[in-house]
Amino acid sequence: MPAASRLSRRAALAVGAGGLLGVSGCGQDAPAPLRPAAGGDPDEALVDEVVARITATAAKSGRVPQLTAMHAAHLAALEAEAPVAAAASRRQLRRAERDLQEFLEDAAVRAESGPLARLLASMSASVSQHLAALPSEAT
Amino acid sequence: MSDVDALQTTLAAEHAAVYVFGVLGGRTSRSAMPVLYAAVSAAYAAHRGRRDQLTGWLVDAGAEPVAAEPAYVVPADLERAERIARVARETERACATTYAWLVANAVDETRRWAIRALNETAVRELAFRGTPEMFPGAGEHADR
Numbered sequence: 001m002p003a004a005s006r007l008s009r010r011a012a013l014a015v016g017a018g019g020l021l022g023v024s025g026c027g028q029d030a031p032a033p034l035r036p037a038a039g040g041d042p043d044e045a046l047v048d049e050v051v052a053r054i055t056a057t058a059a060k061s062g063r064v065p066q067l068t069a070m071h072a073a074h075l076a077a078l079e080a081e082a083p084v085a086a087a088a089s090r091r092q093l094r095r096a097e098r099d100l101q102e103f104l105e106d107a108a109v110r111a112e113s114g115p116l117a118r119l120l121a122s123m124s125a126s127v128s129q130h131l132a133a134l135p136s137e138a139t
Numbered sequence: 140m141s142d143v144d145a146l147q148t149t150l151a152a153e154h155a156a157v158y159v160f161g162v163l164g165g166r167t168s169r170s171a172m173p174v175l176y177a178a179v180s181a182a183y184a185a186h187r188g189r190r191d192q193l194t195g196w197l198v199d200a201g202a203e204p205v206a207a208e209p210a211y212v213v214p215a216d217l218e219r220a221e222r223i224a225r226v227a228r229e230t231e232r233a234c235a236t237t238y239a240w241l242v243a244n245a246v247d248e249t250r251r252w253a254i255r256a257l258n259e260t261a262v263r264e265l266a267f268r269g270t271p272e273m274f275p276g277a278g279e280h281a282d283r
Binding site: 066069070073074077101105108109114115117118119121122123124125126128129130132133 | 235238239240242243244247250251253254255257258261262264265270271272273274275276277280281
C-alpha cells in the first residue's frame with residue numbers, strides 16, 4: 001500500500017476516534033479530540049509490521065470462519081487485503097492467535113499515534129474475545 | 140490532555156461501573172441465577188479493583204481523585220435475567236469505549252494498563268451473552 005494512502009487513513013482515524021465515555025447513566029461529556037499524528041509518519045514501519053503479522057496469522061485461520069472474518073476486518077482497517085486462509089492444526093492456530101494478541105498489545109504501546117494505538121488495542125481485544133468465545137474443539 | 144486528566148475521566152467511568160454492577164448484584168439471585176450472579180460478582184470485583192488502582196495512581200500523582208456521584212441512573216425493570224445481562228453487557232461495552240479512549244490518551248505503562256483493561260472487559264462482556272466484536276471499544280471501525 002502506498003504511504004500516502006496510509007497517511008490519509010491515519011488522519012481519518014484521528015477524526016473518528018472520539019466517542020462515548022460514560023458508563024450507563026454517568027452522563028460524561030465526550031472526550032477532547034485525540035491528538036493527531038505529528039508530521040511525517042513515525043508509525044509507518046509499525047503498521048507494515050502489524051499488517052505482516054495479521055496476514056501471517058490470517059493465513060492459518062481457514063478452519064475457523066469467525067477468525068478469518070475478524071482478520072479480514074482488521075486488515076481492511078489498515079487498508080490491506082486478507083490472504084487466502086488455509087487450515088492449520090488447532091494447536092497451531094490457537095498459539096498463533098495468542099501470539100498475535102500479545103503482539104498487537106505491544107504494538108499499541110509502541111505506536112506514536114494515539115488513534116493508531118487505540119485501533120491496535122481494539123484489535124488485540126477482538127482477538128481475545130474471539131479466542132474466549134471459540135468452543136474448545138474449534139481450535 | 141494530561142495523564143492526570145485522562146485518569147480522572149477513566150476513574151469517573153469506573154465509579155459509575157462499580158455503582159451499576161452493585162445494583163445488578165442486588166437484583167441477581169444467587170440461587171436462581173447462579174451463573175449470572177457469579178459473572179456480575181466478578182465484574183463488580185474487577186471494576187472495584189480498577190477504581191482503586193486509578194485512585195491510588197492519582198493520589199500518588201498529587202491529584203485529588205474525582206469523587207463518585209451520589210447515584211447514577213440505572214435502567215429499571217431489572218427483574219429478569221435477560222434484562223440484567225443486557226445492562227451488564229452495555230456497561231462493559233461502555234467501559235471498553237472508555238479504556239480504548241484512555242489508550243489513545245496515555246503512553247507507556249498507563250497505556251499498557253488501559254490495553255489490558257480493554258482486553259479484560261471485552262472478554263468479560265461475553266459472560267453477559269455478548270458476542271465477539273471486530274473492534275471492541277472502537278466500533279466505528281466496523282462500519283468503514
